[in-house]
Amino acid sequence: MGPVQALGETSLYYINFAGKMTLLLGQCIWAAITPPYDWRAILRQINFIGARSMGVIILTGLFTGMILSLQGYHLLSQYGSVSALGAGVGNGLIRELGPVLTALMVIGRAGSAICAEIGIMRNSEQIDALSCMAIDPVRYLLAPKFTACVFSMLLLSFIFDVVGIFGGYIVGVALSDVSSGSYFQGMADAIYFSDVKMGLYKAAVFGIVTVWIATSKGYFVHLERLGGFGAEGVSRATTNAVVLSSVSILLWDYLISALMI
Amino acid sequence: MKIIELEGVCKSFGKQEVLKDVNLSLEEGNTLVIVGASGQGKSVLLKHMLGLHRPDSGKVRVLGHELGKASERELKEVRKHFGVLFQNAALLDSLNVFDNVALPLRQRTSLSSKRIAERVHELLEMMDLPEAHDKFPAQLSGGMRKRVGLARALSLDPQLVFFDEPTTGLDVHKSNEIYRLFHKTREKLGYTGVIVSHDVPKIFKLADEVALLAERTIQVSLPPEKFQISENPLVSSFVNTTMGPVYISENEESRIS
Numbered sequence: 214m215g216p217v218q219a220l221g222e223t224s225l226y227y228i229n230f231a232g233k234m235t236l237l238l239g240q241c242i243w244a245a246i247t248p249p250y251d252w253r254a255i256l257r258q259i260n261f262i263g264a265r266s267m268g269v270i271i272l273t274g275l276f277t278g279m280i281l282s283l284q285g286y287h288l289l290s291q292y293g294s295v296s297a298l299g300a301g302v303g304n305g306l307i308r309e310l311g312p313v314l315t316a317l318m319v320i321g322r323a324g325s326a327i328c329a330e331i332g333i334m335r336n337s338e339q340i341d342a343l344s345c346m347a348i349d350p351v352r353y354l355l356a357p358k359f360t361a362c363v364f365s366m367l368l369l370s371f372i373f374d375v376v377g378i379f380g381g382y383i384v385g386v387a388l389s390d391v392s393s394g395s396y397f398q399g400m401a402d403a404i405y406f407s408d409v410k411m412g413l414y415k416a417a418v419f420g421i422v423t424v425w426i427a428t429s430k431g432y433f434v435h436l437e438r439l440g441g442f443g444a445e446g447v448s449r450a451t452t453n454a455v456v457l458s459s460v461s462i463l464l465w466d467y468l469i470s471a472l473m474i
Numbered sequence: 475m476k477i478i479e480l481e482g483v484c485k486s487f488g489k490q491e492v493l494k495d496v497n498l499s500l501e502e503g504n505t506l507v508i509v510g511a512s513g514q515g516k517s518v519l520l521k522h523m524l525g526l527h528r529p530d531s532g533k534v535r536v537l538g539h540e541l542g543k544a545s546e547r548e549l550k551e552v553r554k555h556f557g558v559l560f561q562n563a564a565l566l567d568s569l570n571v572f573d574n575v576a577l578p579l580r581q582r583t584s585l586s587s588k589r590i591a592e593r594v595h596e597l598l599e600m601m602d603l604p605e606a607h608d609k610f611p612a613q614l615s616g617g618m619r620k621r622v623g624l625a626r627a628l629s630l631d632p633q634l635v636f637f638d639e640p641t642t643g644l645d646v647h648k649s650n651e652i653y654r655l656f657h658k659t660r661e662k663l664g665y666t667g668v669i670v671s672h673d674v675p676k677i678f679k680l681a682d683e684v685a686l687l688a689e690r691t692i693q694v695s696l697p698p699e700k701f702q703i704s705e706n707p708l709v710s711s712f713v714n715t716t717m718g719p720v721y722i723s724e725n726e727e728s729r730i731s
């Protein structure tokens with residue numbers, strides 16, 4: 214096989230795969246927004262994706278806020294404007310770090326697990342079995358994960374922001390000499406509704422991207438280019454899903470920032 | 475009425491040709507037993523009838539729908555009449571036995587949870603699995619998994635059943651029980667069935683037609699008595715090796731023909 218042919222085949226493979234993923238995204242969103250809703254499954258997934266990620270989100274949120282505050286204080290004190298610390302920490306968290314770091318944590322914790330779960334179900338014919346029982350695997354398996362992931366991402370990045378702001382407060386106010394009033398006043402003055410909106414948009418989009426890539430890499434594990442069979446195939450798909458969704462998050466982050474700033 | 479019709483079905487995986495020009499049909503209410511050596515493509519053939527594989531060429535018509543061209547939605551409509559047992563049972567491994575059997579009832583009917591529980595108990599009782607409700611598939615033996623799969627397949631009183639090796643891995647007593655059960659449920663529901671099995675000759679008692687898959691295609695599809703005396707060399711060698719020459723005594727041959 215010549216290099217041109219190889220290139221052509223590779224491109225065709227990726228175009229085909231991307232097409233399948235896009236179709237699946239459409240089906241999942243449709244199944245997630247139209248009734249009937251499987252509330253029990255959605256709650257179970259929220260518990261798995263959301264509630265059980267709380268610890269790691271609180272920890273990363275706290276430290277991110279503390280670091281932002283530490284670096285911000287160091288920088289601002291050189292210009293004598295430490296009163297802007299609250300504004301810097303708040304905006305940095307709400308617009309960028311909250312949604313992005315939350316998404317990266319959820320990818321690591323839940324995205325990989327979702328991909329592996331679905332991939333194993335595909336490889337052991339459980340998805341075929343569902344189809345043969347006339348149960349739509351998209352509606353039964355994937356849609357609850359979509360709803361739960363978007364919801365969890367919104368909630369977790371909100372928690373991340375709140376905890377981060379508190380972490381910034383500890384470092385800036387409790388450990389340094391910024392006054393509590395100027396920390397919060399500066400924050401309130403500098404954060405507009407558009408900043409919050411940007412944070413929300415990002416969290417929602419990141420939620421969809423995360424669950425979309427995780428589910429479709431698992432769902433189509435049998436189409437993996439280097440072979441999707443058995444435990445190794447699933448582990449390969451999972452690794453790919455984590456890398457691909459992490460990179461996509463950063464790409465989308467840039468796009469949304471550029472569009473909304 | 476023909477419930478299943480295959481015409482000139484060919485299927486290859488990469489360079490390997492698995493099925494070549496397969497023709498087969500099944501009348502309503504009849505049971506077709508597919509036999510053949512391991513690795514000949516029996517499961518692949520079955521998956522064509524389920525719409526899980528699409529033929530490279532040829533037609534697969536089930537309940538009047540052409541599955542090779544059917545949309546997902548159409549497939550789902552056809553499959554509402556199916557009861558399927560996979561060769562590996564394919565139970566949902568994060569649900570326990572009870573939930574596995576209850577799944578089609580929960581997803582496809584509006585029965586109350588009390589009625590569903592009754593039905594699941596009845597099915598598991600029938601499969602001689604009264605103690606296994608809370609176990610997960612990974613905690614079951616191979617034969618138990620098969621029986622849970624059967625319970626799940628029969629839960630909605632299907633009109634058309636596909637069983638891939640329903641008694642493989644069961645002891646003689648249990649497999650006899652399963653055969654009796656098939657007989658009983660078929661009397662009751664009058665379903666049409668396709669059974670892949672290695673359990674020759676016992677499975678012949680259930681068959682209206684026996685088809686041999688060999689050398690990539692269906693060699694013959696005949697009533698069991700005729701199958702046993704078929705002159706097709708592949709069939710007679712299959713019959714000889716699996717059942718011994720005792721079934722083709724002259725006496726029997728003259729009686730049938």
Ligand SMILES: Nc1ncnc2c1ncn2[C@@H]1O[C@H](COP(=O)(O)OP(=O)(O)OP(=O)(O)O)[C@@H](O)[C@H]1O
Nearest residue numbers: 487490492510511512513514515516517518519561
């Ligand atoms: N998804 C697939 N991709 C590639 N090859 C496959 C696939 N499924 C089956 N095959 C091949 O098709 C052939 C037939 O397999 P199949 O599972 O139908 O055999 P079988 O007759 O059911 O055997 P057994 O009695 O052992 O179950 C085998 O050579 C197998 O390797």
Ligand SMILES: [Mg+2]
Nearest residue numbers: 516517561638
């Ligand atoms: Mg098989």
